[in-house]
Amino acid sequence: MSEFTFLAGDAHWWRQAVIYQIYPRSFADSNGDGIGDLKGIISRVPYLKQLGVDAVWMSPFYPSALADGGYDVDDYRDIDPRIGTLAEFDELIDALHANGMRLIADIVPNHSGSGHKWFQEALKAAPGSPERDRYIFRDGKGENGEIRPSELASHFGPTAWTRITEPDGTPGQWYMHLFASEQPDWNWDNEEVRADFRKTVKFWCDRGVDGFRVDVAHALVKDLSNGHLPERQSYDVSVMKNDGTDDLFDRDEVHKIYASWREIFNEYNPPRMAVAEAWVHSNRLPAYASEKGLGQSFSFDMLGAGWDAQRVHELAANALQRAKDNGSSNTWVLSNHDIIRHATRFGVDGQFDAGKWFKANRFNPKVNVKQGLERATAMTALLLALPGSTYLYQGEELGLQEAMEIPDELMQDPQFFRNPDLGLSRDGCRVPLPWVANHKWFGFGEGGSHLPQPEWYKNYAVDVEDADPNSTLNLYRKAIGLRKGLETAEELTWIKHWFSKTILHFKRPNGWHSITNFGTKPVKLPKGRVLLSTLPLVGGKLPANATAWVQA
Ligand code: NOJ
8 A cells, every 4th residue: 555544524523432442363364374364354344334433442553472472572662473464454444544534543552572682682681771771670689699689560460570590691680570570571761762662653653543542551650769669559449549559559740751753743734642551549540531631531430330320320420420520531441451341240130240250150140131132231221322432342332241261371371370269250241243243253263262153152143133123233223323313512410309219311412311220110211202221111111221312
């Protein structure tokens, strides 16, 4: 391709968009190697178009040793050859743009993969060298440096320090990794690192990428000054300071980095967008979502909301207020590649504790599948009716449940291996999609599937759901299509039902009502035309576990 294509139009397209997350290795495999690829995605562009999404967010597609599903990036400006080529990437952008969809790339700035050229150079260089300064190397404690520099824990467990062997063969320094040992943390105090990321951002913007999802956006800048090294559990928001002075996360200085990226984003027309994955105290989220910074940040509040009208109301109202105060738009998320699918979570009563539930249900999952799917689609419809952008995760449009039956030896998630006490794996939501029920590998590809697909996947295959007017897929298509036609100002009015605490009802400025029944008895709908109901109405009323949209 000689010219990159751009999708012109609204600079604020991302404020109220439906964005579909693709986990590239598990979406569609064109060459039969068992790993999804860019050509596979290109072949499914018509599917995405029919689904009606505004944009696709692609999880990492860069060269990687896959120690953490591609979040261990060995080269930020290339494509993993198992996934494709830069020319195919251009082809994908063209195909999406030609069909009115945008592309958001995942950028992973907190750490690289250990195969990254600069990390390999650091290993070969001497302690104190400029090569080592791009990462976080420290001497160990003890007589021979054999004790790790601090008791900092990795998010995946156990320790955040790994000792290297120096080029002369002797045991040497230690390097810090907040995640797996194959994911060394960058030293963001190093100007070369900053400049290289600006180069990466520009590289993908020039190629026509419409935006970025920024991985662990709150972790880049750390205070390790004067020999100080944090001794704690990493990544836990409850132990994180909420005033920008935490040693490890969410330091005020991180926003300088994003301001410099924003300058680059604004050189393009329309300006590129970005969304932060920042697990921080909610009072700190607005800074990431500011228009001087990334512009949007994921709000993960709904993940813990459960099936509780009042809680959902409170979280939604707070998130919307925060976004309004900040001039940003809110984001809604129920599933992604890191969490147990929401159709499964809602099939379990009570407070959902992923770690405990996984351990107890590993080989005999106790899930009320019907309830799970009903509540999941009701919640999705509710979120789709709220102002802001909704991020969907591949397979949720099929109503997929978590695949629990992956044997230990086929697991890939480093968290599963590094933290045996928890034993929690994210692989169950990363199993390749079922496209065709009666085909090998359910139409994912002709040569196997890098994670095993359970037999029951065939019931959720795209061809089956496509043919069924009442399927989850057709419900998603309808909801997303309707939503497009209903788009209106980013406002809403909550409508109180004094007689019930289990109804969540709001109205958008154009008279679009959304009403969700969290209770057990059918409820009356507001007057107007019923546009959508996630379950059939019962005598004109909305049954339990359902959402309806009504145009007044
Ligand atoms: C967040 C990503 O979503 C997750 O998959 C990854 O393991 C960590 N960041 C580390 O990159």
